[in-house]
Amino acid sequence: MRSYKLIAPAKINLSLEIIGDRPDGYHELVMILQSIDLADEIEIHSISDETIRVHCNHPQVPTDKSNLVYRAAELMATKFPQALAKYGGVDITLNKHIPVAAGLAGGSTNAAAVLVGIDLLWNLGLTQTEIEELGSILGSDIPFCVAGGTVIATGRGEQLSPLPTLDHIYIVLGKYRSLEVSTAWAYKTYRQEYGSTYLRDTNDLASRAAAVHSAPVVKAILAKDAVAIAKTMHNDLEKVVLPSYPQVLQLKEVFASQPGVIGTMMSGSGPSVFALCASQSQAEQIQQQVRQIIPNEDLELFVTRTITHGIQVAGK
Numbered sequence: 001m002r003s004y005k006l007i008a009p010a011k012i013n014l015s016l017e018i019i020g021d022r023p024d025g026y027h028e029l030v031m032i033l034q035s036i037d038l039a040d041e042i043e044i045h046s047i048s049d050e051t052i053r054v055h056c057n058h059p060q061v062p063t064d065k066s067n068l069v070y071r072a073a074e075l076m077a078t079k080f081p082q083a084l085a086k087y088g089g090v091d092i093t094l095n096k097h098i099p100v101a102a103g104l105a106g107g108s109t110n111a112a113a114v115l116v117g118i119d120l121l122w123n124l125g126l127t128q129t130e131i132e133e134l135g136s137i138l139g140s141d142i143p144f145c146v147a148g149g150t151v152i153a154t155g156r157g158e159q160l161s162p163l164p165t166l167d168h169i170y171i172v173l174g175k176y177r178s179l180e181v182s183t184a185w186a187y188k189t190y191r192q193e194y195g196s197t198y199l200r201d202t203n204d205l206a207s208r209a210a211a212v213h214s215a216p217v218v219k220a221i222l223a224k225d226a227v228a229i230a231k232t233m234h235n236d237l238e239k240v241v242l243p244s245y246p247q248v249l250q251l252k253e254v255f256a257s258q259p260g261v262i263g264t265m266m267s268g269s270g271p272s273v274f275a276l277c278a279s280q281s282q283a284e285q286i287q288q289q290v291r292q293i294i295p296n297e298d299l300e301l302f303v304t305r306t307i308t309h310g311i312q313v314a315g316k
């Protein structure tokens, strides 16, 4: 029986800037995406019948066709029917550590891992770009999850340009277990409230390059200046999510008030919030402090760090 183990890291957004709407209903974005070492483990093995089976340790995560990993396997089966006939179907086990519906690309990174795993399992020899293109059919964040590191993402979020990688910036990340934010709701609400303020022609490359909030973050990344990154981070979706979720706003304010925190921001469409910290020991202290200030067991707190890679094969 052939099998692979994969590590699928989460992401945070160092910037998320909405610069226009698109005819396909999506939004034109400029984002800076960053991989972190908070990761799910995925095991995938061949099975003799041509089916897809999904198992998961997390009660909130479906194991039917609504799981993104199921859709990733189905896409591979449709694109490569001869390989499916030769090698058989796939059995996928997800061991979740990334909080669900958190703005951390949990489902997307799982799907990216399954694309990488099936490429190996079926000896397809796809390039990273080909795997990213398959990923973009399933979701905007998936190409980044394949690539990982530190990247500028434009278009729907699927067009990637790598930046110099940022290793070992320590982060405290918080997510209320019972809070979930729908990504579609966040973008729709933003469009309703701010759509009339889109000012740039998104076909104009000069306009894209001038993305006002992301440019200083790029400059700070090029200078490898963690303090400048922390001070310039930006997320347009905070404008709609924070007013609707007071607990998330409060968590952000508590993070910001801690000595040793150099900047704090909501990730993606939320509701997770992260704080960039001056060192690992400070991140650990801040985690304990915040736990005392908000003794709510619904709040999950993690110490994590920036990493330089996306999906990794951990073993056969």
Ligand SMILES: C[C@](O)(CO)[C@H](O)COP(=O)(O)OP(=O)(O)OC[C@H]1O[C@@H](n2ccc(N)nc2=O)[C@H](O)[C@@H]1O
Pocket (backbone or CB within 6 Å): 013, 016, 025, 026, 027, 028, 029, 031, 103, 105, 108, 138, 139, 140, 141, 142, 155, 156, 157, 183, 184, 185, 187, 188, 268, 269
């Ligand atoms: C919020 C982020 O996670 C930030 O990195 C991403 O922009 C969302 O990425 P994702 O979850 O992979 O998004 P998709 O699965 O492609 O789309 C989910 C929903 O988000 C909205 N959406 C997403 C991406 C985009 N550029 N414009 C949008 O309006 C759409 O309503 C879509 O129905």
Ligand SMILES: Nc1ncnc2c1ncn2[C@@H]1O[C@H](COP(=O)(O)OP(=O)(O)OP(=O)(O)O)[C@@H](O)[C@H]1O
Pocket (backbone or CB within 6 Å): 060, 061, 062, 066, 067, 068, 069, 094, 099, 100, 101, 102, 103, 104, 105, 106, 107, 108, 110, 111, 141, 183, 268, 269, 270
């Ligand atoms: N493999 C998966 N892992 C987690 N959730 C999944 C998965 N497949 C489908 N889902 C469903 O997708 C929804 C969003 O979960 P996910 O953890 O991917 O959100 P997210 O981190 O906000 O994603 P993104 O940042 O890409 O918008 C959940 O409600 C969950 O039921």
